[in-house]
Amino acid sequence: MTVLKYLNVIWQISLIYGITRLGSWLQTFFHVPLAGSIVGLILFYVLLQLKIVRVSWVKDGANFLLATMVFFFVPSVIGVMDVITKIDMNFIIFFALVAIGTILVALTSGIVAEKMTMGKVFDKGPHRHI
Template structure:
């Protein structure tokens, strides 16, 4: 429970800072401050680990009400449908391929190190 208190406190801190005029979204500010607090040792990992993994693992659940809400805005979506769908698919493919191929070249040695580590563990 302490974990949830800490996480919600950082969310509120982020939202508060955003309201005071910091031009980044509140939850992003919360995320940055929370990660910094972990890195600086202000918060111990074991205080927040269980609560946050619970939230992260079941993030799919948190999207269900929003998805159901899409059924109420079919008219708006249809009006701009073609442009938005084209933009969605093109941008999705572009991000997948740019990130994937760049990571393929830049992160390759990390991958090999990992495979070697796993190979070492084999009998």
């Protein structure tokens, strides 16, 4: 990967982060009863749909974030290991449910990402939808 490619990915991640921060600011300013990151995601989606932000502007940065997503879950696992000796049966059931929920979210995200990258969402033509 060339230096220009790295700078492009950094720029794209910065754009994604900036839109997310703008969503957090809008949530705080307008007292929206949603998390700021969710408002940022909705804003990002609207900007993509209105073609204000083009997919090509954020594609490489988004792919990098998707490829490294597993590293964002490591701190929570390490936090659980710190309190493993204090866990009783209720916590074991709780953590089993969390693990199952995480697996379901990962599978769903993977299926959606696979369908999007296979061209089923981005097909050309006026009447092509999922």
